Structure formats: C-alpha cells, structure tokens
Amino acid sequence: MPGKREREADSIQAADAAAVTETTVGAVVDNTDESARVTKPMVLLLPAVLVLALLLVCAGFCIAATARDTIAPNTFVGSTDVSALTQEEAADRIAAALDAMRRENGVHALLEDGTEAIYRSYDALDVRFDADALARAAYEESHSGNPIADGWTLLRAMLGTQTDITPVPAEGWTVNAARALAEAAALEPQDFSYELDESNRLYLTKERDGRRVDAAALRAALLNSEPDENGSRSVTLQCTAIPAETGDLAAIDALLGDEMANARFDKETQTILPERMAINFDVAAAQSVLEAAEPGERVSVPTEVSEPEVTAEELRKVLFRDVLGTYTTRVGGAAGRKSNVKLTAARVNGAVLNSGEEFNYYSYTGPFSASNGYQSAPGYLHGKTVEMDGGGACQCSSTTYAAALLANMEIVARTAHGFASDYIGLGLDATVSGGGPDFIFRNNTLYPIKIKTEYSSNNYLTVTIVGTKTDKTYVKMRTNLISTTPYEEETIVDPTLAPGARVVDTTPYTGYLVDTYRQLYDADGNLISETFEARSKYNKRNRIIKVGPAAEEPAVETPVQQPVETPAQQPVETPVQPPVETPVQQPIETPVQQPVEPPVQPPVELPVEPPVQQSTETPAAETPAQQSDETPAETEAAA
Numbered sequence: 330m331p332g333k334r335e336r337e338a339d340s341i342q343a344a345d346a347a348a349v350t351e352t353t354v355g356a357v358v359d360n361t362d363e364s365a366r367v368t369k370p371m372v373l374l375l376p377a378v379l380v381l382a383l384l385l386v387c388a389g390f391c392i393a394a395t396a397r398d399t400i401a402p403n404t405f406v407g408s409t410d411v412s413a414l415t416q417e418e419a420a421d422r423i424a425a426a427l428d429a430m431r432r433e434n435g436v437h438a439l440l441e442d443g444t445e446a447i448y449r450s451y452d453a454l455d456v457r458f459d460a461d462a463l464a465r466a467a468y469e470e471s472h473s474g475n476p477i478a479d480g481w482t483l484l485r486a487m488l489g490t491q492t493d494i495t496p497v498p499a500e501g502w503t504v505n506a507a508r509a510l511a512e513a514a515a516l517e518p519q520d521f522s523y524e525l526d527e528s529n530r531l532y533l534t535k536e537r538d539g540r541r542v543d544a545a546a547l548r549a550a551l552l553n554s555e556p557d558e559n560g561s562r563s564v565t566l567q568c569t570a571i572p573a574e575t576g577d578l579a580a581i582d583a584l585l586g587d588e589m590a591n592a593r594f595d596k597e598t599q600t601i602l603p604e605r606m607a608i609n610f611d612v613a614a615a616q617s618v619l620e621a622a623e624p625g626e627r628v629s630v631p632t633e634v635s636e637p638e639v640t641a642e643e644l645r646k647v648l649f650r651d652v653l654g655t656y657t658t659r660v661g662g663a664a665g666r667k668s669n670v671k672l673t674a675a676r677v678n679g680a681v682l683n684s685g686e687e688f689n690y691y692s693y694t695g696p697f698s699a700s701n702g703y704q705s706a707p708g709y710l711h712g713k714t715v716e717m718d719g720g721g722a723c724q725c726s727s728t729t730y731a732a733a734l735l736a737n738m739e740i741v742a743r744t745a746h747g748f749a750s751d752y753i754g755l756g757l758d759a760t761v762s763g764g765g766p767d768f769i770f771r772n773n774t775l776y777p778i779k780i781k782t783e784y785s786s787n788n789y790l791t792v793t794i795v796g797t798k799t800d801k802t803y804v805k806m807r808t809n810l811i812s813t814t815p816y817e818e819e820t821i822v823d824p825t826l827a828p829g830a831r832v833v834d835t836t837p838y839t840g841y842l843v844d845t846y847r848q849l850y851d852a853d854g855n856l857i858s859e860t861f862e863a864r865s866k867y868n869k870r871n872r873i874i875k876v877g878p879a880a881e882e883p884a885v886e887t888p889v890q891q892p893v894e895t896p897a898q899q900p901v902e903t904p905v906q907p908p909v910e911t912p913v914q915q916p917i918e919t920p921v922q923q924p925v926e927p928p929v930q931p932p933v934e935l936p937v938e939p940p941v942q943q944s945t946e947t948p949a950a951e952t953p954a955q956q957s958d959e960t961p962a963e964t965e966a967a968a
Contacts, residue, residue, distance in 0.1 A: 391480030401471035401486035406463045406494040407560055412486075420464035423496075427458045430496065434561040436506065436551070438514050446540075446566055447514045454506045457499045467494050496560050507548035514542045514566055519625050521576030529634045531585070531610055533578075537624035539571035578612045578619070585609070585632075591639035593683040594648065594777040601644050604637035639684075639775050647797040649779050654736030654804070655793040658728045658752045660784075665704035666721035667788060672702055673725035674782040674790055681779050682772035687741060688733075688780070690726045690761050690768040697722050697763060709747065713835065723760045724752055726768045728792045729780065730759035733770045734847060734862065736778075736794040737804045741769040745865035748838040756808045756845035756865045775799070801852035806845055807859070814840030814869045826877035833874055840869030 400419055402412045409426040411419035435450035451458075470492050471482040486492065518539035524532050543566075550564035557563075589607035594600075615630045622628045660670045673694045682688055697703050697719025706720030723746065730743055731753065743759045744766035750758045759768040772778050778796035785791070816837035826832060845862040 387480065388476075391476035397483075400467050401483050401492065403486045403489065403491040404467050404470060404494070405491065406467055407496045408558075411464065411467050416464050416468040419467055420461045423463050423467075424460035427460055427463075427496065430560055431456065431458070434556075434559050436510060436554075437561065437563040438510050438547075439563060439565050440568070441565060446568075447510065449510060449513060451498070451560075454509050456502045456506055458496050459499050463494060463496060467492070470494070495556055497556075503548045503551040507544050507551055510551075510564075511542040511544035511547050514540070514568075516540045516571075518571045518573035520574040523576065523581055525585075525608065525632075529606070529608055529632060531608065531615075531630040531632045532627055533576070533615065533619055533622075533630060534627045535619055535622045535624055536573040536575050538573050540568040541571060543567040543569075576619075578615050582610060582612050589635040589637055591637045591684055591775055592641040592644040594644075594681055596681050601641050601648070603641045604639060606637055607635040609633045609635075644776065648777065649795045649797075651796060651798040653774075653778065653794045653796045653798065654732045654734070654738075655791060656728050656731035656735060656757075657789055657791040658724060658731075660721075660724060660788040660790050661752065662721060663706055666706035668704045669697075669706055669719055669721040670724045670790060671784045673722050674784050674792075677725060677729065677780055677792070678782040679779065681777055683777050684772055684775050687769050687771045688729075690729065690759075691763070694722060694725070694761075695763055723750075723758070725782070725790065725792070726761045727753050727758040728790050730768055730770075731757045731806075732780075732792040732794050734806055735804050736796070737773075737802075737847075737849070738778075738794070739771040739773040740862070741771050742766065743768050743770075743863065745863075745867065747868050748870060749841055749867040754808060755810070755841055755867070756843045756863065757806065758865075772796075802857065803850055805848045805850065806862070807848055809844045809846065811842040811844060814842075816840070816869045816871050818872045818874065820874050820876055822878055823875040824878055826875060828877045828879060830877035831874055832876075833872065835870065835873035837872035838868070838870040841865075841867040843867075 399413050399415055400411050404410075404412050406419070406423050407426065407430060409423055411422060414422065431451040433450070435448060435452075435454060435456075437445055438447045438449075440446045471479055471486065473479055473482075482492075516537070516539045519534070519537040521536040522534045524534075526532065546567040547564065551562065554562040554564050585608040587605070587607060590605040592604040593602050595602050610630050610632045618628050618630060660667050676694050677690070680688060680693060695701070699705075699718045703719040703722070705716045705718055707714050708717040708720035709715070727750065730740075733740065734757070745756070746758050746760045749755060760766060761768050774796055776797035778794055781793045781795060783791045783793075816839055818837075821834065823832070843865050845865065846859050847862045848859045849857045851857055
C-alpha cells in the first residue's frame with residue numbers, strides 16, 4: 330500500500346494538475362481576479378529557489394576547493410606547469426626543471442655603457458633554489474584557508490586565469506654571487522706588447538685597461554634586481570679603471586730595425602758575439618691597424634727582414650784563418666829610433682777590427698811624447714831634421730799602410746811624407762803626427778781582421794793582416810814615377826865658424842811625384858781591375874853648407890901729403906899705393922859624412938805575401954841623417 334507520504338504526494342500532484350487545468354481554462358475562458366491571486370506567489374518563489382540553489386552550489390564549490398589537495402589549474406613555476414599536482418608532485422617536477430634552469434639562466438653583469446662585461450649561470454655562481462618552497466608557494470596560491478577566496482581562485486583558474494610563480498633563489502644567495510661575479514668581472518690591465526713568430530712576422534697586442542669591481546655595490550644591485558621571464562637577472566657594475574701601458578711603435582721600429590749585424594768579435598771578452606737581423610715595418614700603417622683593433626686584440630703587421638750574412642757558427646770556423654796582406658821593412662838609424670819603431674809595433678799588435686770598423690793609427694800609438702814611452706830620435710820640424718820624441722814612429726804606420734793595401738782594405742786617410750823615406754818604396758809610406766795628419770783604414774770585409782806585428786832581432790819590422798778570405802784574389806801595387814826634382818846646393822856664411830870652415834847643415838833630398846795603382850788579380854794571375862790609389866808628392870830639400878867668413882887682409886897705411894895751397898896752381902893728385910895682398914889661408918872643410926840619397930824607384934809590382942818585400946824595399950842607409958823621414962810642417966811630426 331502506498332504510504333502516507335506517497336498519498337500526500339499524489340494528492341499534491343492531483344491538486345497541482347487541477348490547478349493547472351483551472352488556470353489554463355480560466356485563462357482561456359475568463360481572466361478573473363481569482364486566478365491572479367494563485368499565480369503571484371509562484372512567481373516570487375522561483376528566484377528565491379534559484380538563488381538558494383546557486384548559493385548551495387557555490388558553498389559546495391568553495392568547500393570542495395578548500396578540501397582538495399592539488400594545485401589549481403593554470404599554475405606555473407617559472408616555465409614549469411604544476412597544474413593539478415599535489416605539493417609533493419609539484420616539488421619533484423620543479424626540482425627537475427630547476428636543474429636545467431640553473432644551467433641555462435643566470436646573471437648578466439653590464440658596464441655603464443650597456444655592454445655586457447660578464448655572464449655567469451646560476452650553476453656557475455652556485456645559486457640554489459628551494460623546490461619545496463616553490464611547490465608550497467604554488468599550492469598556497471589556491472589554499473589560503475578561506476573557502477570563498479580559494480573557491481574564487483579555483484574558479485578563475487578553471488576559467489583560464491594563469492598563476493605564475495617566479496623562481497626565487499634561496500635566501501642569502503647574493504653574498505657569494507656578488508663576490509664571485511666581482512672576481513670574474515674584474516680585469517687586470519693588459520699592457521701593449523709585441524712579438525715575432527718563427528717567420529719574423531710582427532704581432533701587436535693592443536693595450537686594454539683593467540677594472541676593479543665594487544662587490545658591495547654589486548650585491549645591492551643583485552638584491553634589487555628582478556628576474557626576467559626565464560629567471561635571469563641583469564645588473565650594472567660599478568668599476569674603477571686601471572690604466573694599461575701603451576706602446577711606442579717608433580721605438581719598436583728603432584729597436585727591431587736597427588742595422589743588421591753580422592756575428593762579430595768582442596775585443597774585451599775575446600769571444601764571438603751573435604749575429605743580429607734587422608726587421609723593419611711601416612710605422613704609420615701599423616698604427617692604423619692598431620687603432621682599429623679592439624682592446625686586448627692581437628693583430629699582425631707585415632715586416633721586411635734583413636738577414637745577416639755571417640753567423641756566429643760560421644765565424645767560429647773561419648776567424649782569423651787567412652793572411653790577407655803582409656809587408657816587411659828594415660829598421661835603421663839610432664837606438665832611440667829603433668826603440669820607437671819597436672814600441673809602436675807593440676801597441677799596434679793584436680788590434681782587431683770588426684766588419685766596417687776603422688783603424689786609427691794615432692789612437693793606438695799616440696801621443697808621441699817621452700811621458701808615453703818614446704825616446705828622442707831624428708825628426709822633422711819646419712823642414713829641418715831635429716831631435717824629437719817619437720822620431721821613427723811613422724815607419725810602423727807606413728809598413729801597416731803597405732800591408733793594408735795588399736790586404737785590399739779601404740784606405741780612409743793617408744798622407745805621404747814631405748821627403749822620400751829610405752825604408753819603404755815611393756808611394757807606400759804614411760806619415761802620422763799628433764796634430765795630424767793620421768793614417769786610417771777600414772775593414773771592408775764581412776769578417777773580423779787582426780793586425781799582427783813582429784820586430785825581429787836583426788831589426789826588421791813585419792806587419793801582417795789576418796782575417797777570412799772568401800775568394801782567391803790578391804793585390805799588387807804599381808808605382809808610376811811622374812817627375813823628379815833634383816836638389817841644389819846652397820852656401821850660407823856662418824860667422825860662428827872659423828874662417829874657411831865648411832859644414833853640411835842640411836842633408837839634401839830629391840823631390841818626386843808618383844802615382845800608385847792597386848791591381849787586383851784572380852787565382853790564375855789574370856788582372857781583374859786596376860784602380861788609382863794615391864798621388865804622392867815628395868819635396869826636394871837643398872843641400873845647405875855653412876862656411877866660415879873669409880880672413881880679412883891687413884891694410885897698408887900710406888902717408889898723405891898735405892896739399893899746398895897755391896892760388897893759381899891746380900891741386901896735384903897723389904897716386905895711391907896699391908895695397909899689399911896678404912895671402913889668404915885656404916878654407917879647411919870640416920869632414921862630414923856625405924848624405925846618401927835614396928835611389929829613385931822605377932814602377933814596381935809588389936807580390937802578395939813575400940816574407941820580405943825586397944822588390945819594393947829601398948835599402949836603408951846607415952847615415953843617421955838619412956833615417957829621418959818626417960813631414961816638413963809648421964808643427965812637429967814624428968817620423
């Protein structure tokens with residue numbers, strides 16, 4: 330049987346049906362006031378019911394939103410979607426995503442002009458993120474504990490509103506990050522530098538100023554920074570500049586472009602110095618290239634290289650190996666003169682000239698004074714032979730000159746004696762004096778040369794120049810006699826001499842004018858070239874003989890008659906008695922050694938390396954007066 334409730338429900342349904350029927354019929358048949366009274370309550374009740382239903386739904390939704398244990402839809406931590414995940418699930422997903430984010434994102438440190446000074450990833454900076462804290466933050470976005478707020482958040486999320494949680498590093502991360510960034514962004518100044526590679530190409534490195542970063546200011550900037558959508562941050566550095574040293578290209582060019590130097594001999598250490606190449610470059614072009622480069626950039630510059638012709642390794646094998654030229658003269662005269670020749674030879678011995686260097690005879694031997702070890706010997710002063718310190722010193726210079734000619738050296742300065750010398754051939758002598766002239770020659774070979782002298786016990790002086798021969802050529806000297814000027818004899822009365830005495834005051838010299846030529850021959854004796862070397866003029870010097878005054882004849886006194894004054898008579902001239910001639914004593918000539926005049930030498934050829942140059946040697950006279958070979962000048966000169 331139907332229950333009470335069922336019956337009541339049926340009755341209600343029947344009543345409702347009848348009411349509906351009546352309303353419908355009444356509305357059709359007649360719109361009465363009664364039907365209006367029945368319809369009005371129903372119209373008011375329906376909205377209330379709907380509102381109540383809606384409130385019930387909202388309440389239920391809010392209660393459900395609060396009660397759920399998942400994160401709201403459309404929730405992201407960085408770029409990681411944690412929608413509908415539990416807090417634990419979200420933490421795992423966030424942790425996995427943060428590992429990649431720490432490697433791919435970080436901090437950009439910028440200079441004041443906006444250029445990036447340095448970038449470091451979070452991983453490199455050891456910046457950590459708390460995945461659990463981020464998951465909790467995502468969860469709490471829709472789980473505040475307020476049902477209405479949580480329901481509203483959930484509803485908005487369901488309707489498409491996205492919630493973004495920015496990944497924030499763990500607290501205190503800026504301390505270590507600022508220190509690490511400051512150290513990484515700091516720069517030591519890079520000074521300008523240059524280097525040469527194996528091909529002698531020049532490389533220039535442009536200077537770059539350094540910088541020091543304020544770590545405290547950098548930490549403050551990190552604290553105030555905001556991450557971008559990927560989580561990276563940008564901060565501006567506060568720096569102090571450290572200037573770098575600039576370069577001087579002109580100075581480098583002078584250093585590298587110094588003259589190329591062959592290996593050479595160090596006279597002080599007696600060792601071989603290494604060779605040096607010369608490297609040249611266009612300074613203006615290099616400056617333009619350098620200015621266009623970035624700070625710290627390395628750029629290349631073309632160079633021109635001059636390689637040395639003689640290396641140290643090669644020089645060790647050939648140093649002073651060959652005789653280039655040698656000459657011998659006989660030393661005569663007094664003991665003082667021989668001593669002076671021996672002294673100059675000793676001071677010249679061992680002199681070394683590297684390629685291009687000059688030999689200055691006086692710098693090795695002068696001054697010609699007693700304080701410098703020289704003895705008194707005949708020399709010339711104002712064209713006269715006198716005793717002076719250093720007499721004979723020119724024999725070594727003359728012998729060295731002849732050796733230098735045969736060695737094919739370049740003669741820089743040479744002057745012939747004023748009078749012909751008897752110890753060497755015409756045109757082969759060289760006079761030297763303290764006030765000039767001097768004898769100078771230059772080593773025109775690529776290798777060092779050495780001068781060796783030898784003074785023998787039988788008074789022969791030999792000068793030899795040794796070096797390195799690079800071919801088999803040799804030199805001969807040819808002398809061409811142009812003219813001869815004979816001397817004359819002059820007589821001078823000297824009242825200090827006894828009447829009729831005769832003394833030779835000045836020994837005579839014949840004058841000559843000669844030209845010398847340097848002849849170069851090949852190994853087979855064929856003449857390669859002949860070049861004019863020098864013109865030598867030797868003055869004549871007259872023989873001067875001093876004689877005593879003639880003896881005076883005694884006068885005979887004749888009485889003179891006093892004239893008688895006769896007015897009309899003409900004066901009578903008394904004849905004068907001729908004087909009585911007193912016999913004059915014949916002049917007695919003081920015996921003197923007759924001077925020996927050096928013979929005129931015809932044109933001769935000098936052999937290359939004879940032990941004694943007999944074909945060109947003029948035999949030395951034993952007469953002391955003939956040993957003087959000094960230049961007649963207004964100043965003293967040592968012969």
